[in-house]
Structure formats: structure tokens, C-alpha cells
Amino acid sequence: MALTLFGVVLNRTGWVWLIAGWAALAGVAIAQPADMQMWSVKAQDRPSDAGDAVQLFWSPIAPAAEFICYIVQRAPAAEGPFETIATVVSIDTQYVDAAALTGDVYFYRVAALDSVEAGAADQTTSPADSLSAASPARTVDTIYTAVAGPVNSTAQWFNLRRLNQFLVIIILSAAIIYFISQARSGKQLYVRKIAGLQAMEEAIGRATEMGRPILFLPGIHDMDDVQTIAGLTILARVARTVAEYETTLNVPVSRSLVMTTARETIKEAYAAAGRPDSYNDNMVHYVTDEQFGYVAAVDGIMMRQKPATCLYMGAFFAESLIVAETGAEIGAIQIAGTAQPAQLPFFVAACDYTLIGEELFAASAYLSGEPRQLGSLKGQDVGKVMAMCALGLGAALLTLHSLVPGWPILANMADWVGKVFQVR
Amino acid sequence: MNVSDWLALQVAALLTLGIVSFLYKDNPIYKICESIFLGVSAGYWFTVLFWENMVPKLYENISQAGSRPYTEAGVPSLLYVVALILGIMMLLRLFPKLGWMSRWPLSVVVGATAGLWFITYMQSNALSQLRATLLPILDFQAMDAATGTGLSGWFNKYLGNLVILVGTSTGLCYFYFSKEHKGVFGGLARVGIYFLMVTFGASFGYTVMSRMSLLLGRIDFMISEWWPSLFSGWS
Amino acid sequence: MGFVLIFAFFIPHHPFDALGEDVTVFFDIVAVFAFILGGGNLLRMHGNHIYTRHKDRWFSAVTLAGFLLMLFAGLFKIGQEGWCGAVDQPGAWFNNIYTATFDPLQSTMYALLAFFVASASFRAFRAKNREATILLVAAFIVLLGRTPAGDYATDWLPDSLSIFKVSNLANWIMSVPNLAGQRAIVIGIALGVVSLSLRVILGVERSHLGTDKS
Numbered sequence: 018m019a020l021t022l023f024g025v026v027l028n029r030t031g032w033v034w035l036i037a038g039w040a041a042l043a044g045v046a047i048a049q050p051a052d053m054q055m056w057s058v059k060a061q062d063r064p065s066d067a068g069d070a071v072q073l074f075w076s077p078i079a080p081a082a083e084f085i086c087y088i089v090q091r092a093p094a095a096e097g098p099f100e101t102i103a104t105v106v107s108i109d110t111q112y113v114d115a116a117a118l119t120g121d122v123y124f125y126r127v128a129a130l131d132s133v134e135a136g137a138a139d140q141t142t143s144p145a146d147s148l149s150a151a152s153p154a155r156t157v158d159t160i161y162t163a164v165a166g167p168v169n170s171t172a173q174w175f176n177l178r179r180l181n182q183f184l185v186i187i188i189l190s191a192a193i194i195y196f197i198s199q200a201r202s203g204k205q206l207y208v209r210k211i212a213g214l215q216a217m218e219e220a221i222g223r224a225t226e227m228g229r230p231i232l233f234l235p236g237i238h239d240m241d242d243v244q245t246i247a248g249l250t251i252l253a254r255v256a257r258t259v260a261e262y263e264t265t266l267n268v269p270v271s272r273s274l275v276m277t278t279a280r281e282t283i284k285e286a287y288a289a290a291g292r293p294d295s296y297n298d299n300m301v302h303y304v305t306d307e308q309f310g311y312v313a314a315v316d317g318i319m320m321r322q323k324p325a326t327c328l329y330m331g332a333f334f335a336e337s338l339i340v341a342e343t344g345a346e347i348g349a350i351q352i353a354g355t356a357q358p359a360q361l362p363f364f365v366a367a368c369d370y371t372l373i374g375e376e377l378f379a380a381s382a383y384l385s386g387e388p389r390q391l392g393s394l395k396g397q398d399v400g401k402v403m404a405m406c407a408l409g410l411g412a413a414l415l416t417l418h419s420l421v422p423g424w425p426i427l428a429n430m431a432d433w434v435g436k437v438f439q440v441r
Numbered sequence: 442m443n444v445s446d447w448l449a450l451q452v453a454a455l456l457t458l459g460i461v462s463f464l465y466k467d468n469p470i471y472k473i474c475e476s477i478f479l480g481v482s483a484g485y486w487f488t489v490l491f492w493e494n495m496v497p498k499l500y501e502n503i504s505q506a507g508s509r510p511y512t513e514a515g516v517p518s519l520l521y522v523v524a525l526i527l528g529i530m531m532l533l534r535l536f537p538k539l540g541w542m543s544r545w546p547l548s549v550v551v552g553a554t555a556g557l558w559f560i561t562y563m564q565s566n567a568l569s570q571l572r573a574t575l576l577p578i579l580d581f582q583a584m585d586a587a588t589g590t591g592l593s594g595w596f597n598k599y600l601g602n603l604v605i606l607v608g609t610s611t612g613l614c615y616f617y618f619s620k621e622h623k624g625v626f627g628g629l630a631r632v633g634i635y636f637l638m639v640t641f642g643a644s645f646g647y648t649v650m651s652r653m654s655l656l657l658g659r660i661d662f663m664i665s666e667w668w669p670s671l672f673s674g675w676s
Numbered sequence: 677m678g679f680v681l682i683f684a685f686f687i688p689h690h691p692f693d694a695l696g697e698d699v700t701v702f703f704d705i706v707a708v709f710a711f712i713l714g715g716g717n718l719l720r721m722h723g724n725h726i727y728t729r730h731k732d733r734w735f736s737a738v739t740l741a742g743f744l745l746m747l748f749a750g751l752f753k754i755g756q757e758g759w760c761g762a763v764d765q766p767g768a769w770f771n772n773i774y775t776a777t778f779d780p781l782q783s784t785m786y787a788l789l790a791f792f793v794a795s796a797s798f799r800a801f802r803a804k805n806r807e808a809t810i811l812l813v814a815a816f817i818v819l820l821g822r823t824p825a826g827d828y829a830t831d832w833l834p835d836s837l838s839i840f841k842v843s844n845l846a847n848w849i850m851s852v853p854n855l856a857g858q859r860a861i862v863i864g865i866a867l868g869v870v871s872l873s874l875r876v877i878l879g880v881e882r883s884h885l886g887t888d889k890s
Contacts, residue, residue: 067693119690172689179686186563186682189867193874209621240550241703243558243869246876253883273714274707277534278547282883302721303714306490307482307778309785313460313475320467335789342792345799356865358858359648362641363793365811366800373637374861375616378868381881389880393871398619400867404571405610412606415577422582431575438572440564449772453780460784464791476735478781480742483718485778487711488750488770492763494704524702528709535713546706549677553699555873556681566866570859605856612860633860638807640857642814643849645800649793649815650822656790659783 058127060165065179068119068172073112075127075162084129084160089114092124095164099126117170124166128159178441185437188403193396200392208391213352213370214383217328220350221258224325230265231255232324234315234340235279236331236355237308239272243378244356248331249275249282250381251354255328256286260295268301269318271311276303312336316343329353329368330377333360341367354380410434447675454667457659499525574609576602608636678877718743746773814849821846 056076063070078084089112090099105112107129117123200206224231233255235248252268259266266283270276279301287296304314316339319327327344329337329351337353337360344351345367353364354372364371372380375397382390411434418427442450459474499521506518527546534543580602614626615633622630681699684692691698722736730736748754749769756768764771801812820826826842833841839848875881 065688067688067690174687174689176686176688182564182568183686185568186559186870189870190874193871194878197878197880206619207621208618239703239707240547241554241557241700241707243554243562243872246551246554247872250872250881250883272707273710273712273717274531274547274550276714276717277531277543277710278551281544281547286883299721303717305479305483305718306486306711307478307782309782310478310482313478313781313785316463317467317472317475335786338789338792338796339785342795356868358640358861358865359644361861362645362648362811362815363796365641366645366796373616373864375864375868378865378872379618381872381883382875385883390875393875393880394618396874397867397871398617400567400870401613401617401864404567404863405613407571408574408606408610411575412578412602415575416579419577419579419581435572435575438568438575440568440572445772449776452776456777456780457784460781460788464788472732472735473738474781476738477742477777478785479718480739480744481746481773481777481781483715484743484746484750485770485774487715487747488763490704490708490711491751495708498701499705499708520698521702521705524705527702527706531706531709532712535716550703550706551876552677553681553703555876556678557696557699558869559678559682559873559877560685562866562869566862566869570863570866574859601852604852605859608853608856609859609863612857613863616860616864634807635810636853636857636860638810639814639849639853640861642811642816643818643854645797645811646815646818646820646846647822647850649797649819652789652793655783656787659787662780662783 056160056162058125058162058165060123060125060168062168062170063113065173065176066170068170069115069117071114071117071123071125071168071170073114073125073127073165075110077110078129078160084131086130088128088130090126090128092164093122095124095166099124119170119172122167122169124164125168126164127162130159176441181437181439182441189396189400192399193393196392196395196399197389198392199395200388203388206388206391206395208383208394211372211376211379211383213354213372213376214380216350216352216370217255217384218258220326220328220352221255221262221264223350225262225264227325229325230267230322231259231326231328232315232319232322232344232349233266233268233328234331234333235268235270235275236329236333237271237311237336238332240274240278242332244332245272245275247356247378247381248354249278251328251330251377251384252279253282253286254381254384256283257290260287260290260292263292263295266300267318267322267324269304269311269315270301271304271306271308273303276301308334308336312339315340319343319347319349323347324349327351329355329364330372330380331355333357333364338363338367344368407434407437442670442673442675444675447670450667450670454663457663499528574605576606578603578606607632612636678873682877715743742777746770749773814854817842818846818849821849 056078058073058075060071060073062068063072073089075087084107086107087105087109088101089103089105091102091114092099102114102116103112114123114125196206221231233252235252236242236245238245240246256266268279268283270279280298283300284293284296287293304311318324319340320343324347327340327349329340330353333340333353333355334357337355337357341351341353341364351368352370352372353368354377355361355364356374356377358374361371361373365373379394379397382394411431414427414431414434418424418431421427456474456477459470462468463471502518502521503525527549530542531546532543533539579599611629611633613633614629615622615637617626617630620626677699681696684695687693719740722740724730725736726733726740750763753763754769755772756763756765756770764774797815800808801815802808820829821843826846830841830843838844872881
């Protein structure tokens with residue numbers, strides 16, 4: 018067409034006219050209505066889900082400034098009828114249809130609107146008005162893509178987006194299991210001293226000498242909190258020592274299920290210590306589920322019975338300060354352990370010894386002295402080493418990238434390290 | 442104010458004063474308030490748990506299983522029979538010869554707790570925190586945007602990421618169980634405990650004012666609601 | 677059960693995707709049945725005090741009276757119109773007892789924290805050793821930084837030393853070294869939970885269930 022328009026004149030003036038002609042033709046093409054250019058939507062099953070979503074991607078329509086939004090339409094067949102399922106702002110070019118049913122077949126198309134009224138008028142389209150795949154028709158204010166489909170949503174059996182978390186868990190679990198098996202085979206494993214746990218036996222002995230009871234609080238949460246489980250595992254060790262020393266143990270609890278579990282725990286501990294007759298169900302008694310009602314009762318017990326040793330092991334909240342201060346007032350030796358970071362300062366301030374976070378979970382293994390349990394502590398340490406190595410590697414890569422921004426490989430490597438810890 | 446509201450106000454004020462009396466020493470008035478609190482709160486929670494857990498989640502799901510085979514969450518309604526069986530097994534603890542059966546629901550609960558929290562803590566406490574701590578020691582590009590002059594500018598430009606990285610790493614060293622805190626490693630652990638002490642001190646200082654505001658709320662009740670009611674009476 | 681829930685996290689296919697929530701509901705139901713045991717223990721213990729004429733029998737009587745009254749008012753929805761609707765509707769006995777007794781008792785116990793935090797501060801801020809000194813200094817700066825007095829005391833500092841204005845220093849402490857320490861604690865807790873959970877699931881740790889035979 019250009020040759021016909023401008024002829025083949027290859028002198029300098031002619032080339033200039035030829036180039037100008039092609040430029041003019043390109044400008045005309047740009048100025049043509051956008052429906053003369055093809056734009057499409059891609060529909061696919063969303064990966065790694067329960068089979069309840071379809072992902073849609075489309076290219077942005079040009080010129081984008083003419084259009085205010087996209088509408089997404091869905092139909093059970095390519096011919097329709099299409100119903101509008103969503104309206105998406107013009108800067109977005111993707112959508113997830115989360116209402117798709119597993120196994121059902123769907124067809125999708127997307128329309129670009131340059132006015133809201135046009136969108137309202139086009140809520141449903143009859144088969145006669147539907148588009149052919151070859152050339153999208155243009156209505157007054159709406160541009161449609163070709164129909165995408167058939168697509169059906171299926172459920173997957175493994176969430177690949179969580180692969181990184183799976184691998185981290187496998188490595189960590191493998192380390193823990195490895196050291197447990199090492200310990201079982203007789204290898205001696207060193208575990209450093211933890212002051213609070215070493216003082217436990219001394220504290221129980223103190224109560225025995227003074228002829229006063231030991232108070233044990235397993236926290237105010239129920240058995241659905243792992244801190245409570247940690248507290249009860251420590252209670253088992255403490256109860257065994259208490260049984261051997263023939264001291265009085267008092268365990269007021271805030272949850273009925275914890276009461277049931279604690280009774281089983283102490284009963285077996287007494288039996289293991291060879292003193293099953295010394296066990297009494299009244300050692301563990303239910304108080305109330307209410308947080309401050311529980312602490313009011315515990316304060317009363319402390320002031321009246323004046324226990325020589327107070328052990329707080331589990332999940333505590335605002336009441337931690339009240340019990341710790343009351344225990345300090347009566348002169349009891351107090352050992353506390355919790356994984357609630359907000360309560361640790363109060364225990365540190367008021368108690369003689371505090372097990373900080375992780376030490377609470379290590380306590381039962383430490384107190385048992387059993388090699389298999391100590392082996393699990395070594396596995397925890399592997400996790401810490403992994404964490405510190407990752408931090409060091411990530412810091413080095415990001416610092417180098419900040420220093421030399423022109424090397425994208427550093428940013429990519431740092432990004433990869435970050436993806437290992439990504440949570441989805 | 443009607444007579445029942447007035448009486449409720451007086452009871453609330455007396456109970457408030459009774460609890461506060463504990464600060465002086467344990468006394469019979471505090472014991473009465475404590476006893477009321479225990480009884481009322483235990484009854485309150487059992488009632489709430491019954492009407493909000495037992496009835497809608499157990500009774501309604503099982504009794505309506507015929508007309509509604511699946512719950513709104515897509516769970517088969519009859520599956521709640523399993524929960525009923527576990528609950529009844531729990532109650533068998535009351536019978537000495539059958540008490541051993543109560544260990545089964547306990548085992549289910551403990552195992553489920555272990556599995557659920559394994560993932561939750563791994564995600565939110567380990568992986569998320571580690572990802573957030575992946576920082577450059579010195580971010581040369583961000584330094585230009587850092588504000589402040591003199592020492593303030595120096596703090597903002599250079600210290601932030603470095604302190605976070607050092608603090609987190611040495612804190613993890615403190616919790617390391619397999620090595621004694623001696624020598625270089627002991628020095629790192631000592632730096633870690635210093636960071637932990639800063640953390641504890643900051644948390645302590647942060648919560649002091651919020652605790653004070655709770656007391657002010659109670660004082661406000663006594664002064665602005667109870668005290669005037671003594672003179673105004675009921676109508 | 678533990679292994680199933682761990683693997684269910686990675687399996688999006690139904691029914692594994694909602695297994696965690698289902699188990700939580702099951703736990704709530706089991707907890708209500710367990711409450712019957714707890715409530716029974718409460719009745720037995722305090723009833724025993726009354727029966728054996730314990731010195732605290734009158735307080736036990738008050739406890740039992742409060743428990744049974746609240747139970748009666750709530751389970752039978754006394755004062756409410758019909759059985760439908762929430763148990764704590766205005767005008768119901770349950771709500772009235774809650775408002776008159778439970779709420780003020782709970783609020784007052786919470787308010788006692790102000791006194792206890794003061795006594796804890798007095799005990800903690802004695803600077804017996806280096807760690808205690810660091811705790812004291814950090815707490816003092818953050819505490820002062822949240823008050824107008826702190827701003828007033830350091831307002832005169834020039835811009836080049838503005839980081840040492842108490843409020844700025846407090847903000848820096850909260851957002852940098854405090855954050856570092858919190859992260860170390862929280863990461864350690866996560867590893868501890870992972871280890872304990874594995875010990876429980878594998879049966880290495882069984883003391884909480886009353887059997888600790890190797």
C-alpha cells in the first residue's frame with residue numbers, strides 16, 4: 018500500500034517520502050479503534066488449591082485511558098448465556114473466580130468498558146449476540162475478548178506454594194529425629210545448665226524442710242495450647258520429686274480438661290515414685306475459667322497457705338504480675354516459665370528464676386535427663402544454626418546488592434533466600 | 442435511676458472496695474468477694490459454653506443431620522457424633538472401672554494440639570520472623586533517604602539494621618543448648634542476654650501506663666457514678 | 677492425630693483443607709463435657725467444706741450459691757422471653773447478675789495491676805547487676821518517653837542530638853533493640869514448640885498422659 022501511495026523513488030527525497038509514508042500509516046493504525054486489535058483472556062485452574070477457583074489473566078487493552086474498568090463474565094457453554102461475575106478496575110488485568118465449583122466446566126470472557134451505563138446494559142448476552150473467536154465484535158461502549166475455555170477447577174493433593182515450608186519442616190524434623198536416635202544408641206549429648214531448672218529440686222527441698230506446700234500453676238489456657246502441655250510435662254517431673262520428698266502439692270487449675278489431665282499426670286508420677294497411696298485427687302482442683310477469678314482464688318491460697326515454693330509453668334497473661342508479686346510478698350521461692358513474651362518482664366522482675374520462652378519447652382526434656390528427650394534439644398539447636406546461617410547469608414547478599422546495585426544476581430540470590438522463609 | 446439499678450450500683454461499689462482491701466491484707470471481706478467471683482464466674486462460663494458450644498455445634502448439627510447433611514463449613518453433620526462419643530468417654534472418668542477410657546479423648550486433644558501448633562508456630566513465629574529479619578547490614582541506597590542531622594542522622598542511617606541483626610543472632614546464641622556459655626560463644630550469649638534485658642525493660646515500661654489507666658477507670662466509676670448515687674438515691 | 681494435622685496443612689484437597697478448624701470445634705465440645713467434671717469438682721469440694729464444717733464453710737456456701745444461681749439463671753434463661761436469642765440479653769437475670777457482680781469484680785482485679793506494677797517496678801529497679809541495670813535503664817527511658825514530662829525534660833536538645841530526646845530514644849529502643857530481642861525470643865519459642873510437638877507426636881514425651889514408661 019505504501020509503495021502504491023508513494024511509489025518507489027529511491028533518491029534521497031524518495032526515501033524520505035517513503036519513511037514518512039510508513040510513519041503516517043503507523044499513526045493511522047494507532048488512531049484506529051482498539052477493537053481492530055486482538056486482545057485475549059487466559060483461564061486456568063488455580064494451582065495448589067481445593068478445586069474452588071479459576072484464575073483469569075488478560076492483556077491490558079490499548080488505549081487504556083479510554084476504558085474505566087473490566088467486567089468478567091462466565092458461562093457454562095461457549096455460546097453462553099454469560100453472566101457478569103465481577104467488575105475489575107482498569108489497572109488490574111487478572112481475577113480469581115473463587116465461586117467455581119469443583120469439576121464444573123466454565124467459559125470466560127472479559128469486557129472493557131468506557132462507561133458504567135454500558136456495563137449495566139450488558140449484564141447478560143444472548144447467544145445471538147455472542148462473539149466469534151476469530152474477530153471480536155464491537156458494541157457501542159464495550160470491547161470483548163475472545164471466549165476462553167473450557168476450564169474446570171480441580172483440587173490438588175499437594176500445595177506447591179508451601180513447598181518451602183514443607184522442606185524446612187522436613188529438615189528440622191529430620192535433625193530432631195536424628196539426634197533422638199543418636200541418643201537412643203547411647204551417645205552422650207551435652208546440654209548446658211539452665212539455672213531455673215537446676216534450682217527446681219532445691220526449691221522443692223526448701224518446701225519440704227519448711228513443712229509448707231508447693232504451689233504449681235499450669236497457666237490459664239486449656240489443653241489446646243502447647244504451653245499448657247509443656248507445663249504439665251514439667252508437672253510430671255515435679256510431682257515425682259514431690260512424691261519422693263513427701264511434700265504437699267497444690268495445683269489449682271483454670272480449665273476442667275487441664276484438671277483431668279493433671280490428675281492423671283500426678284497419679285502416675287506418684288506411682289512411678291513408689292508412693293501411689295500418697296496421691297490424693299484434691300491435689301488438683303478446679304477453680305474457675307475466668308482469668309481474674311482464678312487469680313483472685315490463687316492469691317487467696319497464697320496468702321492463707323503460704324506455700325514455700327511457687328512454680329508457674331504455662332500460658333499466663335495479665336494475671337502473671339499479680340501472682341508473681343503476691344508470691345514475692347509471702348517470701349516464696351518462685352520459678353516461672355512462659356512463652357508469652359509480653360509477660361516475661363514481669364516474671365523476670367518478680368521471680369527468682371525465669372524460663373524464657375524456649376527454655377519452657379526444653380524443661381521437661383532437661384528435667385527427665387532421658388537421652389532421647391535431650392536429643393530433641395540438639396535438634397532444636399540445628400534449627401537455630403540454620404536460622405543464624407540464613408540471616409548471615411541474607412545480610413551479606415543484601416549488603417553487597419546495596420553496595421553494587423548493578424549486579425542483579427545478588428538481588429536474585431537474596432530474593433531466593435527470602436523465598437525459603439516465605440509464608441503462604 | 443430505678444431501684445434495681447441503684448442496688449446493682451451499690452453492690453458493684455462494695456465489691457470493688459472489697460477486692461481493693463486485699464492490698465492491705467487478706468481479710469473476710471476480700472474472701473467474700475473472692476467467693477462470689479468464683480461462683481458467679483464458674484456459672485457464667487459454663488452457661489456460655491453450653492449455649493454457644495454445646496447447643497449450636499453439637500446438638501443442632503446432630504439433630505438436624507437429616508435435613509442438613511452438611512454444615513455451612515462443608516463438614517458432614519453426623520461427624521459430630523464422634524465429638525459426642527469423645528465427650529461421653531471423658532465423663533466415664535467418674536466411674537473408676539471405666540476411667541481409663543477418658544485417656545482417649547485426652548490423647549486426641551493433645552495430639553491435635555501438637556500438630557496444629559507445630560504448623561502455626563513454624564509459620565508465624567519462625568519463618569515470618571526470619572524473613573522479616575533478612576536485612577542488609579548497611580543499606581547504602583536507603584541511607585540517602587534517611588533523615589536527621591548529626592548523631593541523629595547517624596543513628597537513623599547506620600544503626601538500625603545492624604542492631605537488629607546482631608540482637609537477633611546473639612539472642613539465638615543465648616538460647617543455644619548444646620554449648621556452654623564460655624569464651625567467644627559466651628561473650629556472644631552475654632550480648633544476647635543484654636538485648637533480652639532491653640526487650641524486657643522496654644515491654645515493662647510500655648505497659649506501666651496502660652495499667653495505670655485501668656486503675657483510673659475504676660476510680661472514675663467510684664467518683665462519678667457511685668458517690669453521687671449515694672445522695673441522689675433512686676426514683 | 678498430630679501427623680495427620682501436620683500433613684493436612686499441605687494438602688488443599690477436601691476434607692484436609694478444613695481439618696484444623698473441625699478439630700478446633702471438636703475440642704470446644706470436649707471441653708464442655710470436661711466442664712461437667714470441673715463443675716462437679718467445684719460442687720464436691722465446697723460441698724465437702726460445708727458438710728465437714730470446715731472453718732471456711734460460709735465462704736464455700738457463698739461460692740456455691742453464686743455458682744448455682746448463675747447456672748440456674750443462664751441455663752433456663754430466667755427473665756428472658758423464650759428460649760431463642762443470646763443468653764446475655766438485657767433484662768435477663770443472667771445479664772443483671774453479670775453486670776452487678778462479675779463485671780465490677782473483673783474490672784477491679786484488673787485495676788489492681790496498677791498497684792502491683794508499682795511494687796514490681798520498685799523491686800526490679802534496684803540495679804543489682806549489669807543485666808538489671810540494663811532492664812532498669814530501658815524501662816525508665818520507654819516509660820518516660822510515653823509521658824509529657826519526658827518530652828519537656830529533653831526538648832532543649834538541638835536537632836543534631838534529637839535522637840536523645842526521650843520520646844525519640846524510646847521509639848528507637850522499641851523499634852530496634854526491643855524488636856531484635858523479641859524476634860530472638862519468638863524464633864526460639866517456635867523451635868521449642870516444634871521440638872515438643874514432635875516429642876509428643878512420636879510418643880517420646882508421654883508424661884502428661886500419665887504414662888512415662890520407656
